[in-house]
Amino acid sequence: MNSINKKEIEKFSKIAEEWWNPNGKFKPLHNFNPIRIGYIKENIIKNFKIKPSDKPLKKINLLDIGCGGGLLSEPMCRLGANVVGIDASAKNIKVAKFHAKKNKLKINYKVASPEKLKTKIKFDVILNMEIVEHVENIDFFIKESSKLLKKNGIMFVATLNKTLKSYAFAIVGAEYILKWLPIGTHNWEKFVKPNDLIKISERNNLSLKKLDGLKFNILNNSWKISNDTSVNYIVKLKKN
Known part of the structure; x- marks a missing residue:
């Protein structure tokens, strides 16, 4: 079995040089990043009952799967975590290093x-984060990811819901109308409903601790945590 989708890897390898350009092809991810960083940091601190400090994650061993150019690995490292970042694209890893x-x-x-x-x-x-919609087999991918997690460790999965709204917003809107993302970035067939993701996780010794929506405000170009999971959502899972 293999979790790597070669077409997806080729697609992202072609634009690997763009990772750190805040106005380039990954501009939506740069806009998205502050809310992701805050959410991950707060939930790690709460889960492991960490005392506040300038490097609160200093005793945390963290694995960033599908790390791309390091947009999340670097802030996690700055917060003190011992970070391993993996990606199936050699070009992405070269840029990240x-x-x-x-x-x-x-x-x-x-x-x-x-x-x-x-x-x-x-x-x-x-x-x-924003990886399960690009893998070959989500069941196998979550199974193999879960094997790398400690008992009582936590996993964050952020992805796109499989709804008509997500098709309209994430594909038609973001790729074709607003040109935020290169056309073909997403395949709606690969989107996953929260209930399906939760079932896959439960089969692999992961229990749901938190489910939140992520909503974009087009007026002030910012993201916020929301109850609306119809387009983007994030789950926090705990290893049993």
């Missing part, structure tokens, strides 16, 4: 997918 080195950040980047990662440790936290 170069950027981390330039910013004097110690992040262990590897070209790998969950089933191919050789590691002696299990992780306290795993990030699967």
Whole structure:
């Protein structure tokens, strides 16, 4: 079995140089990043009962799966976490390594997918952010990700709901009308309903602790946490 979808990897490899350009092809992710960072940080602190400090995640071993150019790995490292970032695209990892080195950040980047990662440790936290809609087999991907998580560790999964609204917003709107994303970035068939994701997770020793929607405000160009899960949503799962 394999979780890697070669077409998806080729698609992102072609635009790998754009990762750190806030006005480039990953502009939507740059806009999205502050809300993701805040959400992850707050939930890790709450879950592990961490005392406030400038580097609250300093005892946390964190794995960022599908790390791309390091848009989440770097802030997690700055918060003190011991970060391993993996991506199936060698070009993405090359960009991530170069950027981390330039910013004097110690992040262990590897070209790998969950089933191919050789590691002696299990992780306290795993990030699967905006990745499950790009993998070959979501059941296998979550199963292999879960194996890398410690007992009582937490996993965050952010993705797109499979609704008509998500098709209208994330594909027609974002790709064709507003041109926020390259055409073909998303395949609606790969989107997953929260209930389906929760069932897959439960089959793999992960129980749901939190489900939140992420909503975009077009007027002030910002994201917020919401009860509306009809387009973007994020789940926090705990390893049993």
